Amino acid sequence: MGNILEECQVYVVTSGKGGVGKTTTVANLSTGLAKLGYKVVVMDLDIGLKKLDLIMGLENRVIYDIVQVAEGECTLKQALVKDKRFPDLFMLPAAQTRNKEDISIEQVKTICDELREEFDYIFIDSPAGIEQGFKNSIAAADKAIVVTNPEVSAVRDADRIIGMLESAGFKDIKLLINRLRPDMVKKGDMLSIDDLIEHLCIDPLGVVPEDKSVVISTNRGEPIVLTNTPAANAFSNIVQRLTGEDVETMVVPEDSFWTKVKRNLFGAN
Amino acid sequence: MMELLKRLFLGDQNSSRKQANDRLRVVLTHDRLTVNADVMETIKEEILQVIAKHIDIEGSPEVNLITEGRHAALDISIPLKGR
Numbered sequence: 001m002g003n004i005l006e007e008c009q010v011y012v013v014t015s016g017k018g019g020v021g022k023t024t025t026v027a028n029l030s031t032g033l034a035k036l037g038y039k040v041v042v043m044d045l046d047i048g049l050k051k052l053d054l055i056m057g058l059e060n061r062v063i064y065d066i067v068q069v070a071e072g073e074c075t076l077k078q079a080l081v082k083d084k085r086f087p088d089l090f091m092l093p094a095a096q097t098r099n100k101e102d103i104s105i106e107q108v109k110t111i112c113d114e115l116r117e118e119f120d121y122i123f124i125d126s127p128a129g130i131e132q133g134f135k136n137s138i139a140a141a142d143k144a145i146v147v148t149n150p151e152v153s154a155v156r157d158a159d160r161i162i163g164m165l166e167s168a169g170f171k172d173i174k175l176l177i178n179r180l181r182p183d184m185v186k187k188g189d190m191l192s193i194d195d196l197i198e199h200l201c202i203d204p205l206g207v208v209p210e211d212k213s214v215v216i217s218t219n220r221g222e223p224i225v226l227t228n229t230p231a232a233n234a235f236s237n238i239v240q241r242l243t244g245e246d247v248e249t250m251v252v253p254e255d256s257f258w259t260k261v262k263r264n265l266f267g268a269n
Numbered sequence: 270m271m272e273l274l275k276r277l278f279l280g281d282q283n284s285s286r287k288q289a290n291d292r293l294r295v296v297l298t299h300d301r302l303t304v305n306a307d308v309m310e311t312i313k314e315e316i317l318q319v320i321a322k323h324i325d326i327e328g329s330p331e332v333n334l335i336t337e338g339r340h341a342a343l344d345i346s347i348p349l350k351g352r
Contacts, residue, residue: 152289152296159297163339188284191293195286199293201338 004038008116011123012141014165016157018128020149021178024214024224025235026125027055029145031223032239034089038120041080041090043112045137046127047102050094057084057221058091065095070107076114085226090119100133112140121242130164138165143172145205149179150191155199162202174205176238181210206238298336309334316345325350 013026023046030040044052047067053059064079069092076092083089092111095102115122126137138144144165148158158175165173177196184190193207211231217224225235240247299305313332320326327350335344 152293155293156296156300159300163301166339185286188286191286191289195290199290199297 003118003120005120008119009121009143010112010116010141011121011143011145012126012137013123013145013147014126014134014137014161015128015147015154016130016161017148017154020147020154021208022128022147023051023055023125024218025145025147025176025178025208026052026123027223028225028232028235029239029242030089030121030123031056031083031086032225032235033121033242034083034086035226036239036243037088038243039088039118040121040123041092041115041119042123042125043092043108043115044094044125045103045108045133046125047094047098047100047133048096049127050096052091052125053081053093054221055218056091056223058093059221062093065093065098066111067095067098067102069111070103076111100127100131100136103136105136105139108136109140130160134161134164138168138170141170143174144170145174145176146200146202147176147178148196148200150177150181150185150196152191155191155196159200162200173202175200175202176205177207179210180207205241206234208234208238294336298334298341301339302341312343316343317347320347 011029013022013029015022026042030042034040042052042056043066044050045066046052053062058081061081063081064074066079068074069076069079080090080092083091092115112122112124124137124141127133146158146161146165148154162173175196177193180193181190185192193204197204209230211224211229213227213229214224214231217227224232225239226232237247295306299309316332317326317330320330326347328348330347331345333344333346335342
């Protein structure tokens with residue numbers, strides 16, 4: 001099948017702080033785009049601490065890794081792992097027993113350039129931190145998605161990352177707010193979407209609400225975007241926006257009356 | 270009920286969200302400038318000293334750090350004594 005886009009788009013997904021949902025974001029945006037028929041590849045650059053294979057449920061299919069590609073031990077094609085569900089979705093695994101220094105910026109760029117020929121979208125899953133691994137991740141990307149949580153430490157790290165992306169010449173930096181709890185915002189106990197945009201001064205790409213189903217999907221190794229849950233709908237909404245559709249930012253739904261009753265009666269969410 | 274009344278009358282002055290915003294505002298400004306609050310204080314004092322060395326200052330001078338987007342500026346307002 002041919003490519004849909006004339007020119008491949010390369011996104012780095014980064015955050016500074018760990019545990020805010022970078023890998024979950026990469027898995028879901030890539031799966032969502034593949035579902036729409038785009039050719040998509042994800043690159044795991046969290047060398048030494050790989051997670052993307054696990055989140056996507058592809059851990060048993062991994063044979064080679066990106067460091068082996070860089071060192072010429074195998075070809076890029078051999079290392080690409082095909083997704084279970086979508087034939088046009090691929091993953092380039094990180095190496096688990098190596099270090100961030102085992103691959104250079106030039107090697108990442110070379111691999112990425114080769115992938116550009118074949119794919120519509122490339123997502124680079126960046127490691128937490130601002131060291132070599134982060135620098136490798138941004139080197140080959142054209143656009144950046146900064147993932148943050150409505151929490152002071154995540155926002156501070158996101159701000160640092162945005163500064164570094166701007167210094168590196170990035171013009172397209174978008175904010176993805178993950179794990180928002182509208183009920184807490186309403187009570188004055190959580191930073192709001194507007195608060196985050198005001199602090200970080202970049203355009204939002206979307207908002208994903210806190211959703212227990214994410215844990216369940218992760219346990220199963222199935223991207224949540226394929227389910228019908230609040231987080232899934234939020235990721236689908238962001239996917240549409242990535243393809244250039246002018247969709248409204250999804251307003252995170254307030255709990256309905258019945259959800260509230262259920263929660264109060266049964267303690268379920 | 271008391272909570273609700275408190276919020277109605279006092280607003281969210283002391284909500285944890287407001288505290289988070291206030292703390293972030295300070296910390297992000299200093300992070301971006303790579304200086305801390307003490308340095309800013311010193312800068313203000315020294316600016317006033319330099320001006321006062323040459324011209325008489327009247328009233329209460331103000332040196333404030335203002336931020337617009339990701340950029341910051343020093344807003345200096347120093348009333349001078351005329352003849």
